[in-house]
Amino acid sequence: MGMPCLLLTYTTFSFSVTSGIETAIPWTTVDYNSGPESWWDSGTPSQIVMPWVGPYLFTANVYWDEVAGGLRSAYLVKGTDVTDINTRVANQSHIAATNTESYLNNKVTQVIQTTQENEVYTVGVHSSGTVGALEAQWDHPAACASFVYLGTASHGSVIVNRQSIVRSNFW
């Protein structure tokens, strides 16, 4: 039995991040989704709507343009308010040493726990340098994130439901 996964990327080459402003990433593409379509909707591209209660493996990787010295962060918040640090459930930061530090990236890996169905989560980024932008590096997207549902009970029923939905579409 596989694990439900969601893979999101920001495929546009560059994404401006104003210095000192906590900024949500508006994902552009879903690369893989073996859960319900509601997990991510392009109509609300910053929001990830967790389908099930329980544990999820979360990973994110963002790449910065050549930047001025200062703090660079990537994090996951519960809810849509990326300015509320009290709702952060994962966070990784890096201080750029100089203004020639190219290929800087933040990487986050964390197991999180949702407490109810359809909780909304948002990935945010922050720059304290005078220049800040996410940018594709080495042909990688400027940002990518993934969620893997690690629970078991509801996982099985959802897979069955998905198959039923597929069949109903055909028949």
Next chain:
Amino acid sequence: MAGLPSLLVVRTTTSAAINDSADTAVIFTAATRNTGPASWWSAVTPTNIVMPYAGPYFVSLHLTWDTVVDVVTPSNPSRKALHFANNNSIGSGDFQTGAGVDSLFATTASAYCQVAEIINVTTPGDIWQLVAWHNDADDSGTRTRTLTTRTGEVYAAMVGLVYLGDV
């Protein structure tokens, strides 16, 4: 409960030479775990990881670089990086969407590069490689760094894969 198919390949020996600014596929020396097909990794083609299934994989990547101090000036220090590359080719355009990059800003000693990420393999049989890269050029414009392992420390290179899809 059956476990998820997983593979762990490592480089147990030191001195894998990496030239300056040359993308170089890591030559692995052993598979310490493989619960998928034997073809997932073979010592005959030791750089290649042949994905047995289409779908999502959890990937953990690691490199241990040598402890040689950079010779370039502090204002232009080197980078050490790893990629996970698709299509048995490591040129531009082959670092696929969602694959990992780590990049360390190393002015002095050893550096450990790591990535943990999910990738989506589109076709069974796709070949992926762990690629090491650095730009530690000396005054002549070329320099060789090494991937290394030391007693009591982690391997010079590791790739861990867990298949998350339905088998």
